[in-house]
Amino acid sequence: MRHLFNFIIRNSHWLVAILLVALSFYLVFTHNSYQRSVYLTSANHVAGMFYTASDNVTSFFFLKKSNQLLLERNAALEKTLYALLAENDSVEVSDSVGMNAFVADSAGQPQFVFIPAKVVNLSFSGVNNFITLNKGASNGIKPDMGVISQRGVVGVVSNVSPNFSVVIPVINPKFRLSARLKNSENYGSLSWDGKNIRVAQLQELPRHEPFHEGDTVLTSFSRIFPKNLIIGYVSETGVSGDDNFNTFNIHLATDFYTLQDVLVINDLFYEEQKALEDILQ
Amino acid sequence: MKLSYFYEIALFVMLILLQVLLLNRISLFGLATPVLYGYFLLKLPMGRNLFFVIISAFLMGLIIDIFLNTPGMNAAAFTIVASLRKPVMDLFFEKVEYDAFVPGIYTAAGPFVRFTIFMVLLHLTLLFFIESFTLFNLMSTLLRIVTSAAITILIIITMDSLLYKRKQSEHT
Numbered sequence: 445m446r447h448l449f450n451f452i453i454r455n456s457h458w459l460v461a462i463l464l465v466a467l468s469f470y471l472v473f474t475h476n477s478y479q480r481s482v483y484l485t486s487a488n489h490v491a492g493m494f495y496t497a498s499d500n501v502t503s504f505f506f507l508k509k510s511n512q513l514l515l516e517r518n519a520a521l522e523k524t525l526y527a528l529l530a531e532n533d534s535v536e537v538s539d540s541v542g543m544n545a546f547v548a549d550s551a552g553q554p555q556f557v558f559i560p561a562k563v564v565n566l567s568f569s570g571v572n573n574f575i576t577l578n579k580g581a582s583n584g585i586k587p588d589m590g591v592i593s594q595r596g597v598v599g600v601v602s603n604v605s606p607n608f609s610v611v612i613p614v615i616n617p618k619f620r621l622s623a624r625l626k627n628s629e630n631y632g633s634l635s636w637d638g639k640n641i642r643v644a645q646l647q648e649l650p651r652h653e654p655f656h657e658g659d660t661v662l663t664s665f666s667r668i669f670p671k672n673l674i675i676g677y678v679s680e681t682g683v684s685g686d687d688n689f690n691t692f693n694i695h696l697a698t699d700f701y702t703l704q705d706v707l708v709i710n711d712l713f714y715e716e717q718k719a720l721e722d723i724l725q
Numbered sequence: 726m727k728l729s730y731f732y733e734i735a736l737f738v739m740l741i742l743l744q745v746l747l748l749n750r751i752s753l754f755g756l757a758t759p760v761l762y763g764y765f766l767l768k769l770p771m772g773r774n775l776f777f778v779i780i781s782a783f784l785m786g787l788i789i790d791i792f793l794n795t796p797g798m799n800a801a802a803f804t805i806v807a808s809l810r811k812p813v814m815d816l817f818f819e820k821v822e823y824d825a826f827v828p829g830i831y832t833a834a835g836p837f838v839r840f841t842i843f844m845v846l847l848h849l850t851l852l853f854f855i856e857s858f859t860l861f862n863l864m865s866t867l868l869r870i871v872t873s874a875a876i877t878i879l880i881i882i883t884m885d886s887l888l889y890k891r892k893q894s895e896h897t
Contacts, residue, residue, distance in 0.1 A: 457775035461808035464783040468804060471790070471797030472855065491792050498746045567793055568752055572856070574794050610794060639865070640755055 492608040495565035495576055503562070503704055510704050517594045556670055558707040559583060561591075564608070566703060568615070568641050575599065575611040577706065582606045590668040590709040596697030597621070597675045598706055600668055609708075614675070615641045615700060622664040623675050628653055631664035634675060634694070641700050644676065646692045653690065661694050667717065669709065729825075733769065737785060740765050745792035757872035762789060763803070763848045764881050766810055767841060772824025775811060782807030795856070802851035806844060813843060830885045841881055842874075849874045 452459075503510075561583075565576040579585055581604045591598040591611050599613035612619055615636045623646055624631040632649035646661060659678040663669045676694040740762040748759045762785060769778060786800030793799070817840040818826075818833065828837050849870050857866050 461779045464804045468797040468801030572795050
């Protein structure tokens with residue numbers, strides 16, 4: 445008996461090690477299937493604070509580039525604004541001449557509201573890429589909202605704490621999105637193979653579909669993103685597992701290396717659409 | 726004795742911050758990421774209490790996991806490495822060396838380099854295999870382990886020579 449106790453005491457550090465390793469693996473397996481715990485992710489307050497402090501320093505180095513992007517975006521918006529103004533003028537003129545039986549509600553409720561947020565952390569080093577934003581539930585962000593940048597689609601919100609949120613980006617193997625080429629209505633599935641953070645894969649597109657290098661890839665039906673947002677551009681034909689379908693490598697429009705400012709999409713009709721669709725299930 | 730503890734706590738905090746704020750954003754050729762926090766285990770005195778070693782390693786892994794949104798992965802890999810530290814040390818260093826002996830490039834260059842290579846390879850192999858459980862193919866995982874280990878070992882050896890030199894000049 446004494447020998448047994450001695451044995452246990454002499455090797456008790458192994459016991460502790462085994463317990464801790466078991467605990468770690470428990471965390472690995474439970475967490476990765478739910479992805480909803482706030483305390484053990486960077487959405488928690490302390491980790492978020494550190495990332496904010498570090499971002500205050502690093503964002504400085506990208507000011508010039510961000511500014512350039514804003515100017516470009518501004519120019520594009522101005523262009524559309526003038527086009528719309530011109531169109532508006534012509535509509536008013538024609539209206540005053542004819543008579544309409546039906547006038548659309550011109551002050552319609554907008555479907556999408558955009559919440560601007562700043563990226564406080566990015567992780568690209570491995571399989572579990574994610575982005576942390578400096579806005580959270582107190583700013584109206586909820587899980588499953590879409591996130592875009594000035595250039596294109598970024599990802600989907602997964603965890604939210606009061607002041608921070610974690611986004612699963614396009615460049616995460618868990619991310620799936622239906623997408624289509626600009627000049628066609630057939631849609632395929634967008635995913636990422638883990639190799640290059642500038643390139644994602646568009647799969648399951650019918651083989652007869654014509655395409656050219658440089659074709660724009662847009663979002664298709666999705667509960668998360670509005671239609672026709674830019675995802676990226678076709679760069680080449682990839683390896684396909686199935687003879688009837690094409691796989692393309694897509695050069696992503698969003699440059700994740702220099703991502704600083706994003707917009708979170710608040711779809712005001714999301715709950716309504718979901719409730720309606722859930723009735724049928 | 727007290728100074729040594731203070732030094733270890735500072736190393737603990739600095740390595741975590743370095744890892745999560747800087748190194749984890751590096752992805753050389755889309756493959757190699759330096760994983761430097763294992764340096765903490767290398768620099769603990771040889772005869773340090775095993776509970777202390779294992780529990781501090783677990784805590785370090787867990788804190789890094791919280792920052793990187795990978796709960797359990799770093800903690801699991803690092804705890805295993807910590808529990809194997811003592812047998813591995815017995816393998817590379819001579820038994821006669823006293824308990825307060827801290828491995829380093831100037832105290833025992835050859836054994837320290839071999840010890841570093843072994844520990845880093847062990848750590849990264851565990852880490853990347855836990856991380857890529859089912860998702861990725863074997864070749865890309867192996868390539869990531871080898872390239873990441875190479876850059877990590879290089880940084881550790883450079884850092885050790887620099888830190889130790891500065892300490893010497895402070896003493897004189």
